Amino acid sequence: LERTFSIIKPDATRRNLTGAVNAVIEGAGLRIVAQKRIKMTRDQAETFYGVHRERPFFGELVEFMTSEPVVVQVLEGEGAVAKYREIMGATNPANAAEGTIRKQFALSVGENSVHGSDSVENAAIEVAQFFSGNEIVG
Numbered sequence: 824l825e826r827t828f829s830i831i832k833p834d835a836t837r838r839n840l841t842g843a844v845n846a847v848i849e850g851a852g853l854r855i856v857a858q859k860r861i862k863m864t865r866d867q868a869e870t871f872y873g874v875h876r877e878r879p880f881f882g883e884l885v886e887f888m889t890s891e892p893v894v895v896q897v898l899e900g901e902g903a904v905a906k907y908r909e910i911m912g913a914t915n916p917a918n919a920a921e922g923t924i925r926k927q928f929a930l931s932v933g934e935n936s937v938h939g940s941d942s943v944e945n946a947a948i949e950v951a952q953f954f955s956g957n958e959i960v961g
């Protein structure tokens with residue numbers, strides 16, 4: 824079964840939406856096979872979002888991701904990467920489809936409640952940044 828990496832971002836944990844987001848995830852048939860609440864360090868956030876280093880919003884993004892706790896997760900299911908992207912909705916909640924996590928919960932393009940890997944290859948890299956093998960129980 825395919826796996827993807829998920830982050831419930833600070834805007835969502837701050838508003839006690841961890842359970843609500845997880846209900847959407849599980850309702851879509853994805854299984855949460857690893858999960859922990861952490862405070863991301865600046866190093867972790869800069870590494871994780873390294874591809875965006877040259878973008879104008881990079882500093883703001885790192886500030887946001889380290890501002891308050893996040894919940895990192897590994898989700899498992901058939902076509903998990905694409906399925907999670909679908910139920911997350913568009914990056915900007917103004918463009919997100921009805922019923923998606925971002926449509927329901929996101930505050931803005933920056934504070935958009937969740938992250939999901941954009942490919943199977945990146946999912947493996949992102950999972951390995953935050954979880955050791957024995958923390959993932961399928």
Ligand code: GTP
Pocket residue numbers: 875880883884913914932933934935937938939940941
């Ligand atoms: P992720 O799942 O978080 O990677 O979102 P994404 O793949 O839908 O978007 P992308 O990878 O293009 O951007 C990564 C993250 O950077 C977004 O989820 C936002 O949190 C943030 N971001 C993107 N564009 C903007 C922007 O214009 N302003 C701000 N403040 N943040 C942005």
Ligand code: MG
Pocket residue numbers: 941
């Ligand atoms: Mg992305």
